[in-house]
Amino acid sequence: QVQLKESGPGLVKPSETLPLICSVSGDSMTDYYWSWLRQSPGKGLEWIGYISHRGDTNYNPSLKSRVTIEVDTSKGQFSLRLTSVTAVDTAVYYCARGIFYAGGRVGRFDPWGQGTLVIVSS
Amino acid sequence: EIILTQSPGSLALSPGERATLSCRASQSVTSGYLAWYQQRPGQAPRLLIYGTSSRATGIPDRFRGSGSGTDFTLTISRLEPEDFAVYYCQQLDKSPYTFGGGTRVESK
Numbered sequence: 001q002v003q004l005k006e007s008g009p010g011l012v013k014p015s016e017t018l019p020l021i022c023s024v025s026g027d028s029m030t031d032y033y034w035s036w037l038r039q040s041p042g043k044g045l046e047w048i049g050y051i052s053h054r055g056d057t058n059y060n061p062s063l064k065s066r067v068t069i070e071v072d073t074s075k076g077q078f079s080l081r082l083t084s085v086t087a088v089d090t091a092v093y094y095c096a097r098g099i100f101y102a103g104g105r106v107g108r109f110d111p112w113g114q115g116t117l118v119i120v121s122s
Numbered sequence: 123e124i125i126l127t128q129s130p131g132s133l134a135l136s137p138g139e140r141a142t143l144s145c146r147a148s149q150s151v152t153s154g155y156l157a158w159y160q161q162r163p164g165q166a167p168r169l170l171i172y173g174t175s176s177r178a179t180g181i182p183d184r185f186r187g188s189g190s191g192t193d194f195t196l197t198i199s200r201l202e203p204e205d206f207a208v209y210y211c212q213q214l215d216k217s218p219y220t221f222g223g224g225t226r227v228e229s230k
Contacts, residue, residue, distance in 0.1 A: 045167070045210060045221040060218040094166055101154045101173060106214055108157045108172035115166050 002027035004095050004113035011119050012089075018082040018118055022095030025076060029053045033098030033106050034071060034078040039115070040091035050098050050106065051078055085120045092117050124148055124213050128222035134230040141198040143225045145211035150191045155215035158187055158196045161224075162207045170209075171196065201227070 008020035022034065035050035049059035051069045059067050063082070071078040082089060092115040101107025125148040135141055145156075153174040159167035169178040171187035174194060184199040198205055206229050211222040 044223055045212075047219040047221075058217055062218065099172075101214075105155070106219075107155055108169055108178075108214065109212075110169035110172075110178060112166040112168070 006116040020080040036080045038091040126222035132226040143196040145194040147192045
């Protein structure tokens with residue numbers, strides 16, 4: 001059974017870069033899209049972006065200029081880098097597995113990691 | 123982007139009662155790309171329904187998804203104590219994939 005776990009700093013200073021890693025266990029990374037999402041009281045649930053095992057990416061346009069998602073299948077990991085963070089980036093960050101629907105596009109996110117709280121503050 | 127509006131914002135019901143949750147989209151969503159998630163306090167969202175009406179692995183049949191176009195519904199036929207939680211709909215038809223604001227189902 002696949003499991004995902006996020007790791008990274010719980011506190012990041014404004015204007016700095018937020019780095020997170022998601023470790024995947026229990027399944028191959030092939031044939032899925034590996035995704036980052038976040039949840040904050042102000043903005044609710046927000047999809048950040050995803051990456052395929054081949055490295056194809058799709059980002060939320062609202063964050064695209066600040067986001068990089070990379071994958072390392074040999075380590076069973078994928079990562080998120082969010083640059084120039086501000087207080088509005090304070091949120092619980094989740095990683096999740098994106099599963100294809102019949103049409104060849106992502107149709108659902110399942111499962112999700114437990115989430116990691118990131119606070120942006122000096 | 124597609125905006126999803128969930129109603130009601132909260133619902134107070136007793137165990138054994140039926141819950142009907144609505145998700146309305148600002149434009150038509152292909153039925154294969156509408157999902158529902160449950161989030162209990164302190165936990166990550168958990169997939170309940172995908173493709174509008176398909177239950178995820180391990181989800182009991184008291185959860186039923188339906189709808190088409192811009193109107194979708196999650197029905198919980200008989201509420202169990204563990205069903206009191208927040209429920210979110212999500213569309214994955216058009217990027218950026220968006221979520222509704224959630225419906226909180228609480229115990230009366």
